[in-house]
Amino acid sequence: MLLRLPGVYPPQEDTWLLGDALAAEKLRPGSQVLDICTGTGALSLRAAAAGAGHVTAIDISRRAVATTWINARVQRHAIRVMRGDLTAPVRGQRFDVVVSNPPYVPAPDDVLPTHEIARAWDAGVDGRLLLDRICVQAPGVLAESGILLVAQSVLSGVEKTQSMLEEQGLTVEIVARAEIPFGRVLTARAALFEARGLIVAGQCTEEIVVFRGVK
Template sequence: MGMSGEIPLITPPGVYAPQQDTELLMHALARERVGPSTDVLDLGTGSGALALRAARLGARVTAVDIDWRAVLTTRLNALLARRRVIVRHGDLTAAVHGRTYDLVVSNPPYVPSPALRLPSRSPERAWDAGPDGRVFVNRVCDEAPAALRAGGVLLLVHSALCGTRPTLRRLARSGFEATVTDRAFVPFGPVLSSRRTWLRRQGLLTDENDDREELVVIRAWQS
């Protein structure tokens, strides 16, 4: 059953299926004041799970993904759920240039990868984010201010493997106040398990955390 609630989400091969990070961000989303007057932007929507949850809360929702398969999947899931979601194809906020929102949510790719080049095809495109895992996290931190209205909020989820403090510092440089609101420890999946030796060589793993990762949701607002 998909995490959007009412009906199962369609998640074809190559499209990121909702997992613990999606669920953690949904809990954070549920605490925000979201209603018919709220404009929400979902960056890196994947299957559209977060976009549909925001739509069910009554928000006006725009979802963005750079992968055409994800765009079409989100459109189909919105149709099946009978929810209105505007879905744009594009590279993060470039797809909605000049528009602003009350709430931006993002579950971007954040898995550290030994590959020097970012993948251009699914499925790795949905999670690989450079050797430090921060390529897209950094971009969301840098681009969110221009996409948010005064008093707007950013909700961002990623793994602590790519650094929680660097995210908080980067958001501060972008003019945000930010704090970690949610944490969860989850077992390594197949991707991280296959990279355990490389992650240890990179200094991203210790003996205490070589079989699970910490997920964090960061809430940021403009001070």
């Protein structure tokens, strides 16, 4: 049971898919795990519960940071919670596992929301404003042989994620997939996505994938 302040992303199918991939990794008391875009802290708590001894959670939203801090204390896990932009708060540090479920929904324009819950999903016209930055920044905070796990929709371009992570020297594969029904936001954008050729007429599901990259 997770507490959640208003405006914080409620854990859902993408969270669980990524959480299962995370729990499948060998997490030990000495493992350093970084959760970028932590929201409620669901993935950080999953890492801690799976055995990781050192978990750091980052989010740009003050409410998400407060929510994660509260959830960590309620569940009695020692999670370091930091507010900031992607990896900026941990520049120069190295992690064995980096996990991220970033905003990845294609939006009407390239203006990223700075407040409210849309900040949890809107990611520019191609859905990649955060993904592209994570593909560049995350390998830089991975320890040697470290593992990056990232979730995204196929609507935001899986080939680009694959090629960008490979350019950073990672060995990359998709380790999980799930077809999920459109929620409220995607249903409202179905006509826009159809006009852009992202979906076919009448489509009401999207595929979520989890990338696993090894340094």
